[in-house]
Amino acid sequence: VKVVKYDEMQCLISGLNFLLNRVPDEVFGYEGGMQSFADPHPYLLVNVGSGISFLRCISADKFERVMGSAIGGATFWGLVRSMTKVRDYDEAMKLAMAGNSDSVNMTVGDIYGGDYPSFSLPRNMTASFFGKVRSLTPLSLLIESPSNAVLFMVSNNIGQLTYLTAQKYGIEKIYFSGNFLRGNEIAMQALHRAITFWSGGKMRSCFLRHEGHFGALGAFLLHNGFTGEDIA
Amino acid sequence: VKVVKYDEMQCLISGLNFLLNRVPDEVFGYEGGMQSFADPHPYLLVNVGSGISFLRCISADKFERVMGSAIGGATFWGLVRSMTKVRDYDEAMKLAMAGNSDSVNMTVGDIYGGDYPSFSLPRNMTASFFGKVRSLTPLSLLIESPSNAVLFMVSNNIGQLTYLTAQKYGIEKIYFSGNFLRGNEIAMQALHRAITFWSGGKMRSCFLRHEGHFGALGAFLLHNGFTGEDIA
Numbered sequence: 001v002k003v004v005k006y007d008e009m010q011c012l013i014s015g016l017n018f019l020l021n022r023v024p025d026e027v028f029g030y031e032g033g034m035q036s037f038a039d040p041h042p043y044l045l046v047n048v049g050s051g052i053s054f055l056r057c058i059s060a061d062k063f064e065r066v067m068g069s070a071i072g073g074a075t076f077w078g079l080v081r082s083m084t085k086v087r088d089y090d091e092a093m094k095l096a097m098a099g100n101s102d103s104v105n106m107t108v109g110d111i112y113g114g115d116y117p118s119f120s121l122p123r124n125m126t127a128s129f130f131g132k133v134r135s136l137t138p139l140s141l142l143i144e145s146p147s148n149a150v151l152f153m154v155s156n157n158i159g160q161l162t163y164l165t166a167q168k169y170g171i172e173k174i175y176f177s178g179n180f181l182r183g184n185e186i187a188m189q190a191l192h193r194a195i196t197f198w199s200g201g202k203m204r205s206c207f208l209r210h211e212g213h214f215g216a217l218g219a220f221l222l223h224n225g226f227t228g229e230d231i232a
Numbered sequence: 233v234k235v236v237k238y239d240e241m242q243c244l245i246s247g248l249n250f251l252l253n254r255v256p257d258e259v260f261g262y263e264g265g266m267q268s269f270a271d272p273h274p275y276l277l278v279n280v281g282s283g284i285s286f287l288r289c290i291s292a293d294k295f296e297r298v299m300g301s302a303i304g305g306a307t308f309w310g311l312v313r314s315m316t317k318v319r320d321y322d323e324a325m326k327l328a329m330a331g332n333s334d335s336v337n338m339t340v341g342d343i344y345g346g347d348y349p350s351f352s353l354p355r356n357m358t359a360s361f362f363g364k365v366r367s368l369t370p371l372s373l374l375i376e377s378p379s380n381a382v383l384f385m386v387s388n389n390i391g392q393l394t395y396l397t398a399q400k401y402g403i404e405k406i407y408f409s410g411n412f413l414r415g416n417e418i419a420m421q422a423l424h425r426a427i428t429f430w431s432g433g434k435m436r437s438c439f440l441r442h443e444g445h446f447g448a449l450g451a452f453l454l455h456n457g458f459t460g461e462d463i464a
Contacts, residue, residue, distance in 0.1 A: 007295070007350055049337060053351075065351040070358040071389060074338065078362025082378050083314045085405060089366070106306065118239055119285075119297045128282035130310025147315050157303060157389065160269035162397035164299075213262040 006222050008215065009055060012047060013063055015218030017178065018231045019210055027175070037173070046162050046177030048187075050074035053172045061228035066163045069158065073180030076154045082141040083150075092147060096221035097166045097186060099148025106131025128141025131154040142158045148186070155187040166203055175206045182211045238454050240447065241287060243278060245295055247450030248409065250463045251442055259407070260440045262424035269405070276403045278394050280410030280419075282306035293460035299397045301390065305412030308386045315382075316375040324379060329418060331380030338363025361385040367402045380418070387419040391426025398435055407438045413445045 019026050020040050027037075045055040045063075051074070052066035062181050069122055080092040109123030110132070121127075129149060174195060181187055189206055195205040208214075221231065235381035247273040251258050252272050259269075277287040277295075281305070340348050341355030342364070361381060398406055402425040404426060411439075413419055420439055440446075453463065 009351075036273070050343065050363045051358075068353075068391065069389075070337070070361045070363075071385060072363075072364035074360040074361055074366065077386070078336070078360075078365030079311065079315075081365050082362065083311075104310070105302070111282065119241075121300070126283075127305055128306040128310075129302045131282045131302075131304075131306035132312065133310030133313050134306065153303060153307070157301070161392070161396070162303065163399065168399065169394065 005221060006219050008091070009047070009053065009063070009065065009217030011056060011215045011222060012177065013045065013055065013212035013214075013218065014221050014226070014228070016045065016208070016215070017057075017060055017228070018217060018221060018226075019208075019214070020232065026145040026209050028209065029159055029204065029206060030188050040173065040175075042167045042169075043175055044169070045172040046158065046174060046176050046178075048158060048176065048180040052158055054159070054162065056169055056171065060231060066169065067161065069161050071154055071157055072219070073154075073178065076150055076180070080147045080149045083130065083146050086143070086147075093117070093151075093184070095144050096151040098149040099144030099146070101129075101145055101149035101152050103136075104132055104145050105129050105152075126152075126156070132202055151184075151186050152190055155190035156194050159191045159195070159196060163198035163203065165194055168198070172199075172203045173191050174203060175207065176206060177208055177211060177214060179212050181207065238451050239303060241279070241285065241295070241297065242378075243447045243450030243454060244409065245277065245287065245446075245450065246445050246453050246458070246460070246463055247408070247446035247448070248277065248440070249289075249292055249460070250449060250453060250458075251440075251446070252329065253464060255442070256391060258441050260441065261436065261438060264418050272405065272407075275405040275407055276394065276398045276401070276410050276412075278390065278406060280305055280390060280408065280412040284390055284393070288401055291460070292464035298401065299393065301393050301454065303386055303389055305386075305410065308382055308412070311382045315378050318375070318379075325383075325416070327376050328379040328383040331378070332380035333361075333377055333384050335368075336364055336377045336381040337349030337361050349410045350399055358384075358388070368412075369396065383416075383418050386420035388426050391423045392430060394423070395427055395430035399431070404431075404435045405438065406435060407440060409443060409446060411444050413439065425461055 002213045039058050043057050051072040052069040055063050056066045058061045063152045077089050086092045105126050106128040108121045108125045113125045192205045195203050256289045260333045275289050283304040284301040309321050318324045335357050339358040340353045340357045340359045347355045368453050392444045424437045427435050
């Protein structure tokens with residue numbers, strides 16, 4: 001067997017563009033269906049792996065990595081494991097889905113007794129992740145709720161960094177990819193809400209049906225001599 | 233005793249401006265001394281409390297809260313407590329100072345076997361906070377290193393959000409405040425490095441000698457009828 005190396009992000013984008021241009025229902029929004037775009041460019045591709053890469057995709061042949069974050073999928077798993085001693089990623093995700101982070105996170109209302117009107121902050125907005133833990137006895141910390149809080153914290157932070165990065169480059173279309181998102185309703189909802197909230201509804205968050213297959217498909221295409229123009 | 237309420241952020245900024253204009257050595261940079269500015273405006277004030285507030289200070293009388301993050305000082309303490317069962321904030325900070333997060337965090341080199349040259353990512357850059365935990369046995373997780381990793385993670389994330397927010401408004405001068413930073417070398421270093429790295433050295437991170445006293449001073453000034461113009 002001969003191993004040939006291709007750039008990870010180039011593979012990811014080639015596979016994604018190939019499917020975006022050929023599969024009518026590849027893209028979906030968190031709230032219901034979403035029409036396809038004649039040309040998806042320019043878009044921001046946010047790849048949620050162990051860490052996060054933000055790729056500005058200008059055209060079929062032109063992209064650049066414009067931002068990154070080390071708070072990603074592996075951070076969720078590593079933090080949950082450090083807190084709960086759970087030994088399996090799927091188990092950590094199941095815990096997180098079952099939990100309710102209200103007992104762990106501090107809201108605007110918890111701090112100010114209600115809304116903070118001079119800054120238009122509603123009382124139910126999260127003000128501090130894990131902000132309630134200091135006043136809880138360790139025994140009262142069920143493992144579900146901290147896991148849920150970590151999942152929400154990581155996802156919300158990705159959403160905020162995405163908004164700021166997309167805004168910097170004047171991009172309104174965002175594709176989220178990465179195995180971390182597959183079937184992960186809490187993460188998708190948090191990303192969708194963060195983008196909608198920060199952008200005032202101007203930016204659109206898109207998710208992908210063939211999540212997890214773009215890289216392999218892209219490597220196949222590149223190995224067979226396809227170029228960005230062939231794919232588009 | 234009659235309690236009179238003043239806006240928290242208005243107090244903070246009034247106290248800060250009063251000292252900025254009167255105390256020659258109030259401001260310091262992470263690396264050595266820093267000259268004072270004839271007029272500090274415009275600046276971004278980043279207040280690190282339980283959560284984070286980013287305040288765009290345009291003039292002595294004009295400021296707005298332009299961004300926020302719920303990953304702040306209480307998140308550090310809450311996460312460390314959830315992982316280690318430490319019962320005291322100072323103890324958590326001592327643990328974090330003694331730890332080395334290299335055993336917990338994953339670097340670019342851990343993932344790619346070296347630098348990732350196509351994106352200019354050096355091998356020693358953190359790629360995923362807590363990314364190594366999945367391959368460690370729970371028993372091998374000493375409490376110092378996860379605490380150190382949480383402190384670095386929270387601080388670095390604040391630095392990145394600060395850079396993106398300051399850039400959005402074209403601000404190059406950043407003041408960091410909040411009790412979380414008092415004597416917190418790891419946080420100050422992480423903030424300074426993040427700002428310098430992301431801005432390519434264009435933005436300046438400033439810290440403050442009378443950290444923790446701005447709010448009280450501002451409340452006193454406002455209660456005694458001082459205005460932004462008096463303070464400036």
